[in-house]
Structures are given as structure tokens and as C-alpha cells.
Amino acid sequence: MSVKAILTDVTKCIGCLECVAACKAAYSLKMDLPKTWQKNDGLSANNWTSILQKAGNHYVRKQCRHCHQPACVSVCPVGALSKTPEGPVIYDSGKCLGCRYCMMACPYGIPRYDWDKPVPYVRKCIMCYDRIKEGKQPACTTACPVGATIFGDRDELLAEAHRRIRQNPGKYLNKVYGEHEVGGTSVLYISDIDLGFLSYQPNLGELALPQTTSTAMKSVPYTFVGVGAFMLGLNWIIKRRMKLQDQEVEKEK
Amino acid sequence: MDRVQITKTILWIITGLTAAVGITRFAFGLGAVTNLTDATPWGLWIGFDVMAGVALASGGFVITAIFYIMKREEFHPLVKPAVLTAFLGYVAVIVGLLFDLGLPWNIWHMMIYWNFHSPLFEVGWCVMLYTTVLLLEFSPVPLEEASRYAKIRNFLMKFRFPLVLVGIMLSTLHQSSLGSLFLIMPFKLYPLWYSEILPILFFISAVALGLMMVSLESLVSSYLYRRKTESHLVAKLCKAAIWVLGLYFVIRMSDIIATGKFGLIFSGTWESVLFIIEMAMTVVIPIALFSIPRVRRSLAGQWVGSLLVVLGMVFNRINVGGLTMLRVTGDTYFPSWTEIIITLGVVSGAALAFLFAIEKFHIWKKRPRHPESDRHAKPHFDRTSEVWLGAPGVAARTRYSFAFVLSFAVAFAFLPGKKIHSGGIEEVPTRKARGGDTLFVDGNRDGYGVTFKHDLHMAKNGQKQSCILCHHMNLPMDKQSGCYACHRDMYSPSDAFRHDWHASSAGANLACHQCHEPDEERMAFTAKKCEDCHKDLFVPGSLIEVEKHVASSYTDAMHGLCVNCHKRKAMELPDKPNLARCATCHESTPPDYLQAAIKGKRSGPYFNHVVLPGASVQRKGP
Numbered sequence: 081m082s083v084k085a086i087l088t089d090v091t092k093c094i095g096c097l098e099c100v101a102a103c104k105a106a107y108s109l110k111m112d113l114p115k116t117w118q119k120n121d122g123l124s125a126n127n128w129t130s131i132l133q134k135a136g137n138h139y140v141r142k143q144c145r146h147c148h149q150p151a152c153v154s155v156c157p158v159g160a161l162s163k164t165p166e167g168p169v170i171y172d173s174g175k176c177l178g179c180r181y182c183m184m185a186c187p188y189g190i191p192r193y194d195w196d197k198p199v200p201y202v203r204k205c206i207m208c209y210d211r212i213k214e215g216k217q218p219a220c221t222t223a224c225p226v227g228a229t230i231f232g233d234r235d236e237l238l239a240e241a242h243r244r245i246r247q248n249p250g251k252y253l254n255k256v257y258g259e260h261e262v263g264g265t266s267v268l269y270i271s272d273i274d275l276g277f278l279s280y281q282p283n284l285g286e287l288a289l290p291q292t293t294s295t296a297m298k299s300v301p302y303t304f305v306g307v308g309a310f311m312l313g314l315n316w317i318i319k320r321r322m323k324l325q326d327q328e329v330e331k332e333k
Numbered sequence: 334m335d336r337v338q339i340t341k342t343i344l345w346i347i348t349g350l351t352a353a354v355g356i357t358r359f360a361f362g363l364g365a366v367t368n369l370t371d372a373t374p375w376g377l378w379i380g381f382d383v384m385a386g387v388a389l390a391s392g393g394f395v396i397t398a399i400f401y402i403m404k405r406e407e408f409h410p411l412v413k414p415a416v417l418t419a420f421l422g423y424v425a426v427i428v429g430l431l432f433d434l435g436l437p438w439n440i441w442h443m444m445i446y447w448n449f450h451s452p453l454f455e456v457g458w459c460v461m462l463y464t465t466v467l468l469l470e471f472s473p474v475p476l477e478e479a480s481r482y483a484k485i486r487n488f489l490m491k492f493r494f495p496l497v498l499v500g501i502m503l504s505t506l507h508q509s510s511l512g513s514l515f516l517i518m519p520f521k522l523y524p525l526w527y528s529e530i531l532p533i534l535f536f537i538s539a540v541a542l543g544l545m546m547v548s549l550e551s552l553v554s555s556y557l558y559r560r561k562t563e564s565h566l567v568a569k570l571c572k573a574a575i576w577v578l579g580l581y582f583v584i585r586m587s588d589i590i591a592t593g594k595f596g597l598i599f600s601g602t603w604e605s606v607l608f609i610i611e612m613a614m615t616v617v618i619p620i621a622l623f624s625i626p627r628v629r630r631s632l633a634g635q636w637v638g639s640l641l642v643v644l645g646m647v648f649n650r651i652n653v654g655g656l657t658m659l660r661v662t663g664d665t666y667f668p669s670w671t672e673i674i675i676t677l678g679v680v681s682g683a684a685l686a687f688l689f690a691i692e693k694f695h696i697w698k699k700r701p702r703h704p705e706s707d708r709h710a711k712p713h714f715d716r717t718s719e720v721w722l723g724a725p726g727v728a729a730r731t732r733y734s735f736a737f738v739l740s741f742a743v744a745f746a747f748l749p750g751k752k753i754h755s756g757g758i759e760e761v762p763t764r765k766a767r768g769g770d771t772l773f774v775d776g777n778r779d780g781y782g783v784t785f786k787h788d789l790h791m792a793k794n795g796q797k798q799s800c801i802l803c804h805h806m807n808l809p810m811d812k813q814s815g816c817y818a819c820h821r822d823m824y825s826p827s828d829a830f831r832h833d834w835h836a837s838s839a840g841a842n843l844a845c846h847q848c849h850e851p852d853e854e855r856m857a858f859t860a861k862k863c864e865d866c867h868k869d870l871f872v873p874g875s876l877i878e879v880e881k882h883v884a885s886s887y888t889d890a891m892h893g894l895c896v897n898c899h900k901r902k903a904m905e906l907p908d909k910p911n912l913a914r915c916a917t918c919h920e921s922t923p924p925d926y927l928q929a930a931i932k933g934k935r936s937g938p939y940f941n942h943v944v945l946p947g948a949s950v951q952r953k954g955p
Contacts, residue, residue, distance in 0.1 A: 095916050113824045115757035117370035124371070151517050157454035158439075158446035175446050178435020180374040181453050185517045189662070192371050193435070195364030196756040200435040280661050281520040289517050293452055296513040296532050300455060300506060307505045311498055315402045322404065 083266065084167040084212060085234035085258075086221060087241055088141045090271035091251065092228035095131055095139035102223035103129050106208060117195045125194045125203040129220055138273050141229055143220075144169065144190045144205040145258060146266035149288035152182035152191060160202075167234065167266040168207035176202060187262060187289060188279045207266070234266060241270045263288025336557050337701075338729070341688060344681040345733040349740030351678020354671045357748055358432060365753040366671040370664055373655060377668035380654030382429030382676055384511055385647040386422060387460070388539050392550065393419025393467060394504035395543030397497040410563050413474060413696045414554065415547045417687060420467040423460060425683040432675050452513040459507035466500045474694050508539040515653055523604045523657035524594045531653070534585055538615070538646055541577040544570045545619075545642040552636055554691060558701040568630045571623045571638055578642070582616040604657050611652060614645030671749065761823035763887045765815040771924050776887045777823050780931045783891075784921035803894050805877035809867050816891070819884040826889075830863065830882035857882060 103109070104127070112126040121142055122130025129143040146169045153161045153169060160175040161182055182202060183191045194200035208218035216222075221231035230237070241256045257269035262284050269275055276282025358366045369376045396415040399405050431437040443457040473489050476482040512535030519527055528534060548567040555562040589595055598605050619638045628634035659666065668676075692701060751760075763776035766785070775782025791799050807814040821827040834840035835848075845855065853859040863882065864870050871879070877894075885893065896913065903912035911917050923931050 095920075096911075097915050113758050114761075115364075116759055117364060117757055119371050154448075154450040155453060155514075155517060157448055157451045157457055158442045159448040160446075175439075175442055176436060177439035177442050178437070179453060180435065181451070181514070183371070183374040184521075187520050189372065193374060194362075195367075195369065195371075196362055198360065198362045200362060279520070284520065290450060292516045292519065292529075293450070293513055296510070296516060297450060297452065297455065300510075303509070304502050304506055308498060308502045311398070311402050311501055315404070318402075318404050 081166050081212075083165070083234045084207075084231065085146075085237050085266040085268055086143075086207070086218065086229060086231050087237040087268045087270070088229040089244070090138060090140050090228075090269060090273065090275070092226050093131070093139040093141065094226055094228070095133060095137075096225065097131055098223040098225060099141065099220035099229055100127065100129055100131060102219040103127075103205070106211075106219035115196070118192075119189065123190065123192055125192045128203065128205040132277075134273060134277075136273075138271075140269075140271070140273075140275060140278070142278055143267060144207075145188055145261075146205075146207055147262055147288070148264040148266065149262070149290050151185040151187060151262075151289035154290035154293065155181045155185040157181065164209060166209070166212055168209045168212065170206045170209045171202055171204065173201045178202075185289070187281070187284055234268075237268055241268055244270060260286045262286070336559070337688065338732075340557060341685065341729075341733060342736050344685050344688075345736040346740040347674070347677050347681040348685065349737040350674050350744040351681070352737075353741050353744030353748070354674050355432065355678070357671070357753065358675070361753050363433075363435065364757050365749070366669065366675070368666055368669045368672065370666060372662040372664040373659070373666040375655050376666055377651075377672050377676055378429055378433035380651040380656070381647065382433065382679060383426055384650040384654050386426040386429060387508065387511060388535075388542050388646060388650055389546055389643065390419040390422025390426070391504065391508060391539040391543035392547040393422075393470075393543070394501045395540055396547050397470070398501050401494055401497045402501070408566055408569075410698065411547055411551060411566055413471075414550055414691070416467065416471050417474070417690055417696060418546065418550050420464070420471045421683040421686050423464040423467060425679045426460065427464065428682070429676070429679045432679075452510045452516070455510045456507050456514070459503045459510065463500060463503040463507065466496055466503065470496050470500065474696060475690075477695055478693075504539075505536060509533065509536040511535055512653070518658070521658045521661050522653065523660065524592075525589065525597050525604060525608045526653050526657050528585075528588050528592070530584070530588055534581065534588075537577060537581045537584065538649065541574055541581060541615075541642060542646045544574045544577065545639040545646075548635060549639040549643055552632070552639065557688075558691070560697075560699075560701065562632065564630065564632060564635065567635050567639075571629045571635060574638075574642065575620050575623045578616050578620055582612070582620075602660075604660065607648075607652060607657065611645055611648050614641050615649060616645075619645075669749070670747075674744075755825070758824050760825070763817040763821055763823055765817045767927060768924060773923050773927050774891060776817065776891075781919070782921075782923065783918045784924060785918075801872060801874045801876050802898075803877075804872045805875040806871055806879060807869065809870065817887065820887045820890045821884070823887045826883050826885050828882065829884040830857075 100122075107128070109126045109128070112124055115124070118124050121132060123142060129141060132140045132142055134140060146163075146167055148163070150161065150163055150169050153159075153163050156176075157179060158175045158177060160172045160177075161169060162172070163169050178200060180193060180202070183189075183193065191202045191204045193202060208216075208220075211218060217231045221229050224230070232240075238256065238259060241259075245252045245254060245256070252270050252272055253274065255270075257271065257275050257278075258265035258267055263286065274282070354366060363369060367376060367378075392415040396408060396412055400408050400412050431440065434440060443454060443461075448454050469489055470493065473486045473493075476486040476489070509532035512531035512533075515522055515527070515531055516529070548570050551563050551567055589598075598608055619642050622634055622638045622641075623629045625634075629638075655666070690696060761777045764778050766772040766774040766776075766782075768787075770786075770788040772785040772787050773782050774785050793799075794802060804813075806819065808818055811818075819827070819829040831840075835843050836845070848861045849855045850859060884890070895918065899917075900913040903910060906912070922928075
């Protein structure tokens with residue numbers, strides 16, 4: 081199966097929340113009530129996608145971006161989060177130890193937590209991976225009544241996105257969000273308003289975040305051996321100097 | 334009581350409080366005892382317990398490097414206390430982690446599930462290995478006490494140099510990797526702290542901190558046990574600290590200047606103020622103090638200098654760990670008292686273990702002459718213990734157990750009961766809907782409400798016969814109670830029956846038997862029904878069934894009244910397909926006469942939470 085993606089066209093979304101409801105129904109997520117630890121963006125342990133209402137009747141869908149080089153996957157110490165070849169970034173609750181590093185690392189601030197449970201897990205959109213493996217669509221794209229959010233092969237959706245921008249001059253911003261952002265994501269947006277508010281900085285750049293730690297991590301074995309060698313060398317030099325000093329004292333006697 | 338006894342009593346009190354809070358944390362989850370949020374998942378426990386904790390325990394590898402690698406034999410008196418402090422420090426870090434991790438019983442998973450890309454994997458492994466190394470480095474001390482462990486002890490002592498070497502190698506790795514953790518957050522960390530050389534800065538500051546922690550530990554324990562300090566050795570450590578701190582300052586400032594962030598220091602933001610304070614505490618003032626030989630050799634100078642560096646570096650770890658991210662995340666996190674007490678408790682536990690070891694094992698040349706530590710000392714009376722509790726050792730046990738148990742019990746009185754039971758749901762009292770023919774229903778008065786055309790709904794549903802579709806109860810002796818009178822909270826069910834008022838002499842002054850049958854259990858379902866006394870409570874013919882005196886939440890009540898009917902009508906009526914959509918009602922503009930009142934209240938996105946209607950309203954019929 082080729083790499084899949086979801087394309088959301090902000091100009092088409094009517095804010096009906098069918099995608100939100102379908103996602104909750106698909107995974108039997110409970111009714112969500114405003115809790116003190118929630119962010120003001122609708123996502124929570126029980127809401128894996130949400131609709132943000134922006135000025136001028138714009139409705140923008142927020143969900144995990146299923147990055148190609150996810151920060152969350154690279155930082156999880158036990159590899160509980162993993163990037164599948166089909167595109168979705170999925171979560172293995174059996175491995176998780178609840179360190180919440182993924183929540184800290186994600187530049188979009190997506191993963192949410194079961195703060196009210198004694199046995200808490202990390203919760204986020206998993207692009208209905210079980211349905212995708214069976215050849216079906218995710219629940220959200222199936223439920224969208226106006227085709228604002230659609231599912232398909234990433235290449236085809238990218239082509240479609242660029243086609244829409246080209247054939248409707250002035251309707252969209254000339255940018256497909258997620259095409260190159262943080263190294264490319266499997267969730268794409270075309271929009272007539274700037275979508276910088278979906279992440280912690282409006283312009284995340286094209287550097288995939290795992291690259292920021294790779295230099296440090298690659299130098300670990302060298303540092304380990306290097307420090308050992310340096311300490312041994314220092315110790316040898318100092319012992320030798322002490323021995324020579326002792327020999328001089330002996331000679332004088 | 335003398336200094337040690339006062340200190341230990343306080344430490345046992347803190348430990349008692351921590352035990353109670355700790356049980357709560359495991360019984361009810363993190364939300365019940367912390368103020369952590371989705372925006373700030375790492376708080377005090379990571380910033381202080383883990384990050385500062387590991388940095389504060391760096392005395393072990395620094396002093397062993399000075400003594401074993403650089404062969405500075407004069408520092409021998411400082412070695413055993415420093416290794417002990419480091420060992421207890423790392424154990425404290427692990428215990429703190431067991432509280433912080435969501436699934437602490439999976440902490441061992443790092444041994445079987447590997448992700449070499451993760452700095453946290455690296456930190457986890459190094460801490461595991463280094464704690465083992467520290468245990469092996471320190472265990473000859475307690476093993477010295479009994480001669481039958483001599484063989485094991487000699488074996489361990491033979492490997493002391495390789496252990497020290499591996500310890501330094503491991504420490505270098507994980508002290509720096511704690512900095513690497515934050516390399517992946519360039520968008521969250523304030524630029525004055527984010528740097529591509531964070532690992533190097535963390536390592537150098539850990540070395541400086543190690544020197545200062547060894548000094549501080551020597552000063553504190555000498556003060557407590559009233560013994561002569563190793564002041565001349567501490568002065569030498571302070572002198573070395575000048576160079577390490579100076580190197581840290583130069584490297585950090587060069588990085589800030591080279592990346593064009595120098596101007597930020599004077600930008601007047603609260604982060605820049607934090608930066609200036611942090612630099613003053615960790616570098617500027619200590620270097621100034623230690624550079625003057627007279628100050629460096631004085632007790633006061635050593636206390637002030639080492640305390641400043643220690644507190645300043647802890648401050649640095651807290652800044653990197655999350656404090657300087659608050660601008661970007663928009664969160665306002667401050668640890669709850671339960672979070673703080675667990676941090677203090679973990680440290681107190683380590684401190685108590687440290688004092689125990691100092692008194693029982695051969696860590697100092699001369700064991701402290703303390704009434705509790707010497708089993709053969711003659712008992713003495715003092716002001717607070719006029720009562721004969723027994724020999725000093727027994728008196729101490731009694732006193733500290735009492736302190737522990739009392740604080741343990743007292744803590745339960747102060748546990749945040751509301752926070753535990755609410756499951757994070759805030760209390761939001763409802764207010765009445767405003768208007769007349771057209772009502773604006775906005776229970777929490779946040780400006781986002783539903784414009785409900787009352788007259789229109791009446792007209793479409795048969796005028797006088799339509800009342801019973803929605804109106805179902807009135808307060809006693811009231812003819813038109815608003816919904817908010819019983820459905821008093823936006824998101825939580827509320828008690829519509831005020832039992833205390835009915836029973837109290839200041840209220841209805843009813844005796845128990847007037848509602849409860851004498852031979853039945855005194856429960857709500859065996860008591861009289863409300864309408865047995867209040868004849869005017871229920872609206873005659875109302876289609877809504879009320880079985881219990883617990884009123885559903887306001888949101889449930891409103892949705893329960895409206896949504897099912899809207900769903901039906903959307904299918905029945907030819908021209909209103911969107912009637913059941915959330916936005917049909919929730920997007921409505923307020924009536925004109927309310928525009929002024931609401932203007933400016935609405936801000937930010939509206940569709941915050943999908944509160945799918947609960948099935949709490951039962952109807953008799955359609």
C-alpha cells in the first residue's frame with residue numbers, strides 16, 4: 081500500500097462536526113466535558129479531532145499531522161509511537177511508560193493525556209489504522225458530508241491540492257500545508273486563511289525535528305569512549321609525574 | 334532539642350505528609366494531585382526532581398575524578414559523603430520518577446524496548462547503569478561494619494578505579510543528554526535558553542554544580558553535627574568553581590551572541606529578567622565572591638557562594654524544563670501543594686537516609702558524637718522531652734514515628750477533595766436565560782449561547798398545549814421557575830433536593846420519620862416522593878419524567894430537551910435539513926438588546942468541546 085494522507089479543504093468545511101462525532105463513535109470515546117487541564121482547542125483524551133472556528137465563518141480541522149519524520153516517534157524512549165509505512169503514526173499502549181515526552185516534543189501540541197485516570201494513556205488520532213489496513217477509509221473522511229476532508233494516496237492528494245489552487249486563482253493561499261512542513265506530513269491542508277495557529281510557531285520550517293537531536297545522539301558512543309580515554313590519559317600523566325617526583329626525592333636522599 | 338533532632342523531626346513530618354499524598358496519587362491519578370495540563374505535561378517533578386536532582390547529584394563523579402583520576406589525595410575526607418549524596422540523589426530521582434510516570438510499573442520497559450534515537454532512552458539507561466555503579470562504589474562503606482562481608486568488600490575495593498572511570502563516562506553522557514532532551518523543542522523554549530549546544534552547557538554546569546554540592550553538603554552536615562568543617566578543602570573547590578563557572582559563562586554568552594540573541598537579554602520581557610537573575614545567581618555573584626581569597630576562605634562566603642550556585646542551577650533546570658515555555662504554550666502552570674510536598678518528601682527521604690548513614694557508618698573520620706547515634710551514651714533530659722521516653726535511641730524512634738503518623742493523618746484532612754472527586758471538571762454555576770419572547774440561553778455567561786425563539790416554538794407546537802413539551806417542574810410555590818434553579822451546574826449533575834435544609838430547625842424542621850419509614854433504611858429511594866408533600870411541584874401533563882432528585886447538568890438538560898425533537902423535525906420538515914446540526918443553534922447571534930452586553934465577551938474559537946447530549950432526560954412519549 082502506498083503512503084496515504086488526508087486532505088482538508090478549509091474553504092469547504094461547514095463546521096458540522098460530523099468528523100468529530102464519527103471519530104468518537106469509531107473508538108467509543110466518551111462524552112467530553114471541559115476539564116481544567118484541557119487546552120482551548122477542542123482536542124482532549126476523548127476528542128481526537130476538533131473543529132476550530134475562526135473569524136469569517138472559517139472552520140479548521142485540527143488533528144495529528146502524521147508527520148513523515150515524527151518528533152514524537154523519535155523521542156519515545158520505548159518506541160511506543162511508531163510511523164507505519166502506510167502513513168499513520170500509531171500508539172502501542174502496552175509499551176508506554178507514561179513519560180509524556182511525546183507531548184512535550186510535538187510541535188503541534190497534539191498528544192493528549194488521561195489525567196483523570198489511575199492508568200493513563202496518551203491519546204491522539206491514529207488515522208483509523210485498523211480500517212486503513214482493511215482497505216477502508218478513516219471514520220472522519222467517510223463521515224464528511226461535503227467532502228471537505230478526504231482520504232487517499234498522498235501523491236494523488238498533493239496533485240489534487242495543487243490543481244485546486246491552480247484552477248481557482250485567488251481562492252486559496254498558494255501553499256499546501258504539510259507538503260514540506262517539518263519534513264512533510266500525511267495530513268495536508270489547503271486554505272484561504274493562514275493556518276499558523278495550528279502549531280506552536282506559525283512558521284515551523286522544513287527541518288524534520290528528529291534532525292535536531294541526531295547529532296547529539298550519534299556522538300554518544302564517541303563521547304563515552306573519548307571521556308574514558310581522556311580520563312585514563314590524565315590519570316597516567318599525573319601518576320607518572322608523581323612517580324618522577326618521588327624518584328627525584330629519592331635521588332636527593 | 335538540638336539541631337539534628339529538629340531537622341529530623343521536620344524531615345519525618347514532610348515524609349508523613351508525602352506518604353498520604355503518594356497514596357492519593359496512585360489511587361486517583363495524576364490529575365488529582367498535580368496541576369499538570371495537556372499544554373504543560375512536564376512540571377515540577379521533571380523540572381526539579383529529575384533534571385535538578387540529577388544535576389545536584391553530580392558531586393559523585395566530580396569528587397571521584399578529583400581524587401582517583403587527578404590523584405588529589407587531600408580531598409579524601411570529602412569522597413565518601415559525596416558518593417553517598419550522589420547515590421541517594423539518584424535513588425531520589427528514580428523514586429520521583431515513579432511518582433511522575435503515568436505507568437510507573439512499566440519503568441523497566443526501557444530494558445527490553447529500545448529506541449536509540451531518543452535522548453530519554455539514553456538518559457534512562459545511563460541513570461540505571463550509573464546508579465548501579467554508585468551502589469557498588471558506596472557499598473564498601475556499610476559492608477565495613479561487619480567482618481563477615483570482608484570478602485565481598487575486598488572484591489569491590491579492587492574494582493574501585495574501573496568503577497570510578499565508568500561512573501565518570503556515564504555521568505558525562507547523561508548529564509549532557511538531559512540537555513539534549515530539549516533540542517527537539519526549538520519552537521517552545523525561549524531563545525535565551527534554547528541552544529544547539531544545550532548538552533555541552535548542561536554538562537559544564539553539572540561539573541560546577543558538583544563542586545558546589547560537595548561544598549554545601551560539607552557545610553550543612555558540619556553545621557548540624559557541630560563539627561569542624563573542612564573549610565580549607567571547600568575553599569579549594571570554590572577556587573576550581575571559578576574556572577568552571579567562568580567557562581560556562583563564556584561558552585553560553587558566546588552562543589547567545591553568535592546566534593544573534595544578545596538583544597533579548599535587555600528586551601524587558603519577564604523571561605529576560607529570569608535570565609539576568611539566573612546568570613547573577615549562577616555565575617556573576619559567585620565568581621565575584623570566590624575571586625576574593627578572604628571571602629573564599631570564610632565560612633560565610635562559602636555558604637553564600639555555594640548556595641547561590643546550587644539554587645541558581647536548579648533555577649536553570651526549571652527554566653529549561655518548562656518555565657520559559659509558558660509564553661508559547663499560553664499556559665499558566667504552577668505546582669499544586671500536593672506536587673510540592675511529594676518533591677519535598679522525596680528529598681526528605683534522601684536526607685534522612687543520608688543522616689542515618691553519617692551516624693551509623695564510617696563516613697567521617699570520627700562518627701558524630703550525637704546522643705542518638707551512640708547506643709551507649711547516657712540518656713539526658715532536655716526542655717521538650719521532660720517525659721522519659723527511654724534511652725536516646727528509643728526516644729528518637731518514638732518521637733519521629735509520632736511525627737510521621739501524625740502528619741500522615743493530618744495530610745488526609747487537607748487533600749483536595751473537590752479536585753479528586755470532580756475528575757477535573759470545574760464547577761460552573763449556571764445563570765438564567767435572558768430575554769422574553771426570544772430567550773438567549775447562556776448558562777455560563779461566556780457570550781456563546783443559543784438564541785431560543787420561545788414564541789416561535791410555542792406557535793409551531795400548538796400554543797397552550799406546547800408548554801408540557803419542555804416545562805416540567807417548578808420550585809415550591811413558584812409558577813415559572815427557570816431551568817437554572819435546579820440544574821445549577823453547567824457540566825455536573827446537582828442536587829435538587831436540599832436535605833440539610835429540610836431537616837434543620839432553621840429550615841423546614843422536619844423529623845426523620847415524616848419522610849422515612851421507621852423500619853426502612855434511610856435512603857432516597859425509600860423516602861417519600863417530592864410530590865407527596867409538594868402538590869404544585871410538577872407541571873400537570875408534562876412529558877418529561879423525573880425519577881430522582883438529582884438534576885442533570887445544565888448542558889445535558891438543554892440538549893436533552895432540544896436535540897431529539899430537532900432530529901425528528903429535520904427529517905419531517907421539507908425545508909430544514911440542518912435543524913439537528915450543532916451550529917444551527919450554537920451559531921446563533923444574540924438578540925439586539927443583548928448585543929451590547931455580549932460584545933467583547935466572545936473571543937477565541939467556539940467549538941471547544943463536543944458535549945454529545947447525554948441520555949439523561951426521559952420522555953413519556955415523543
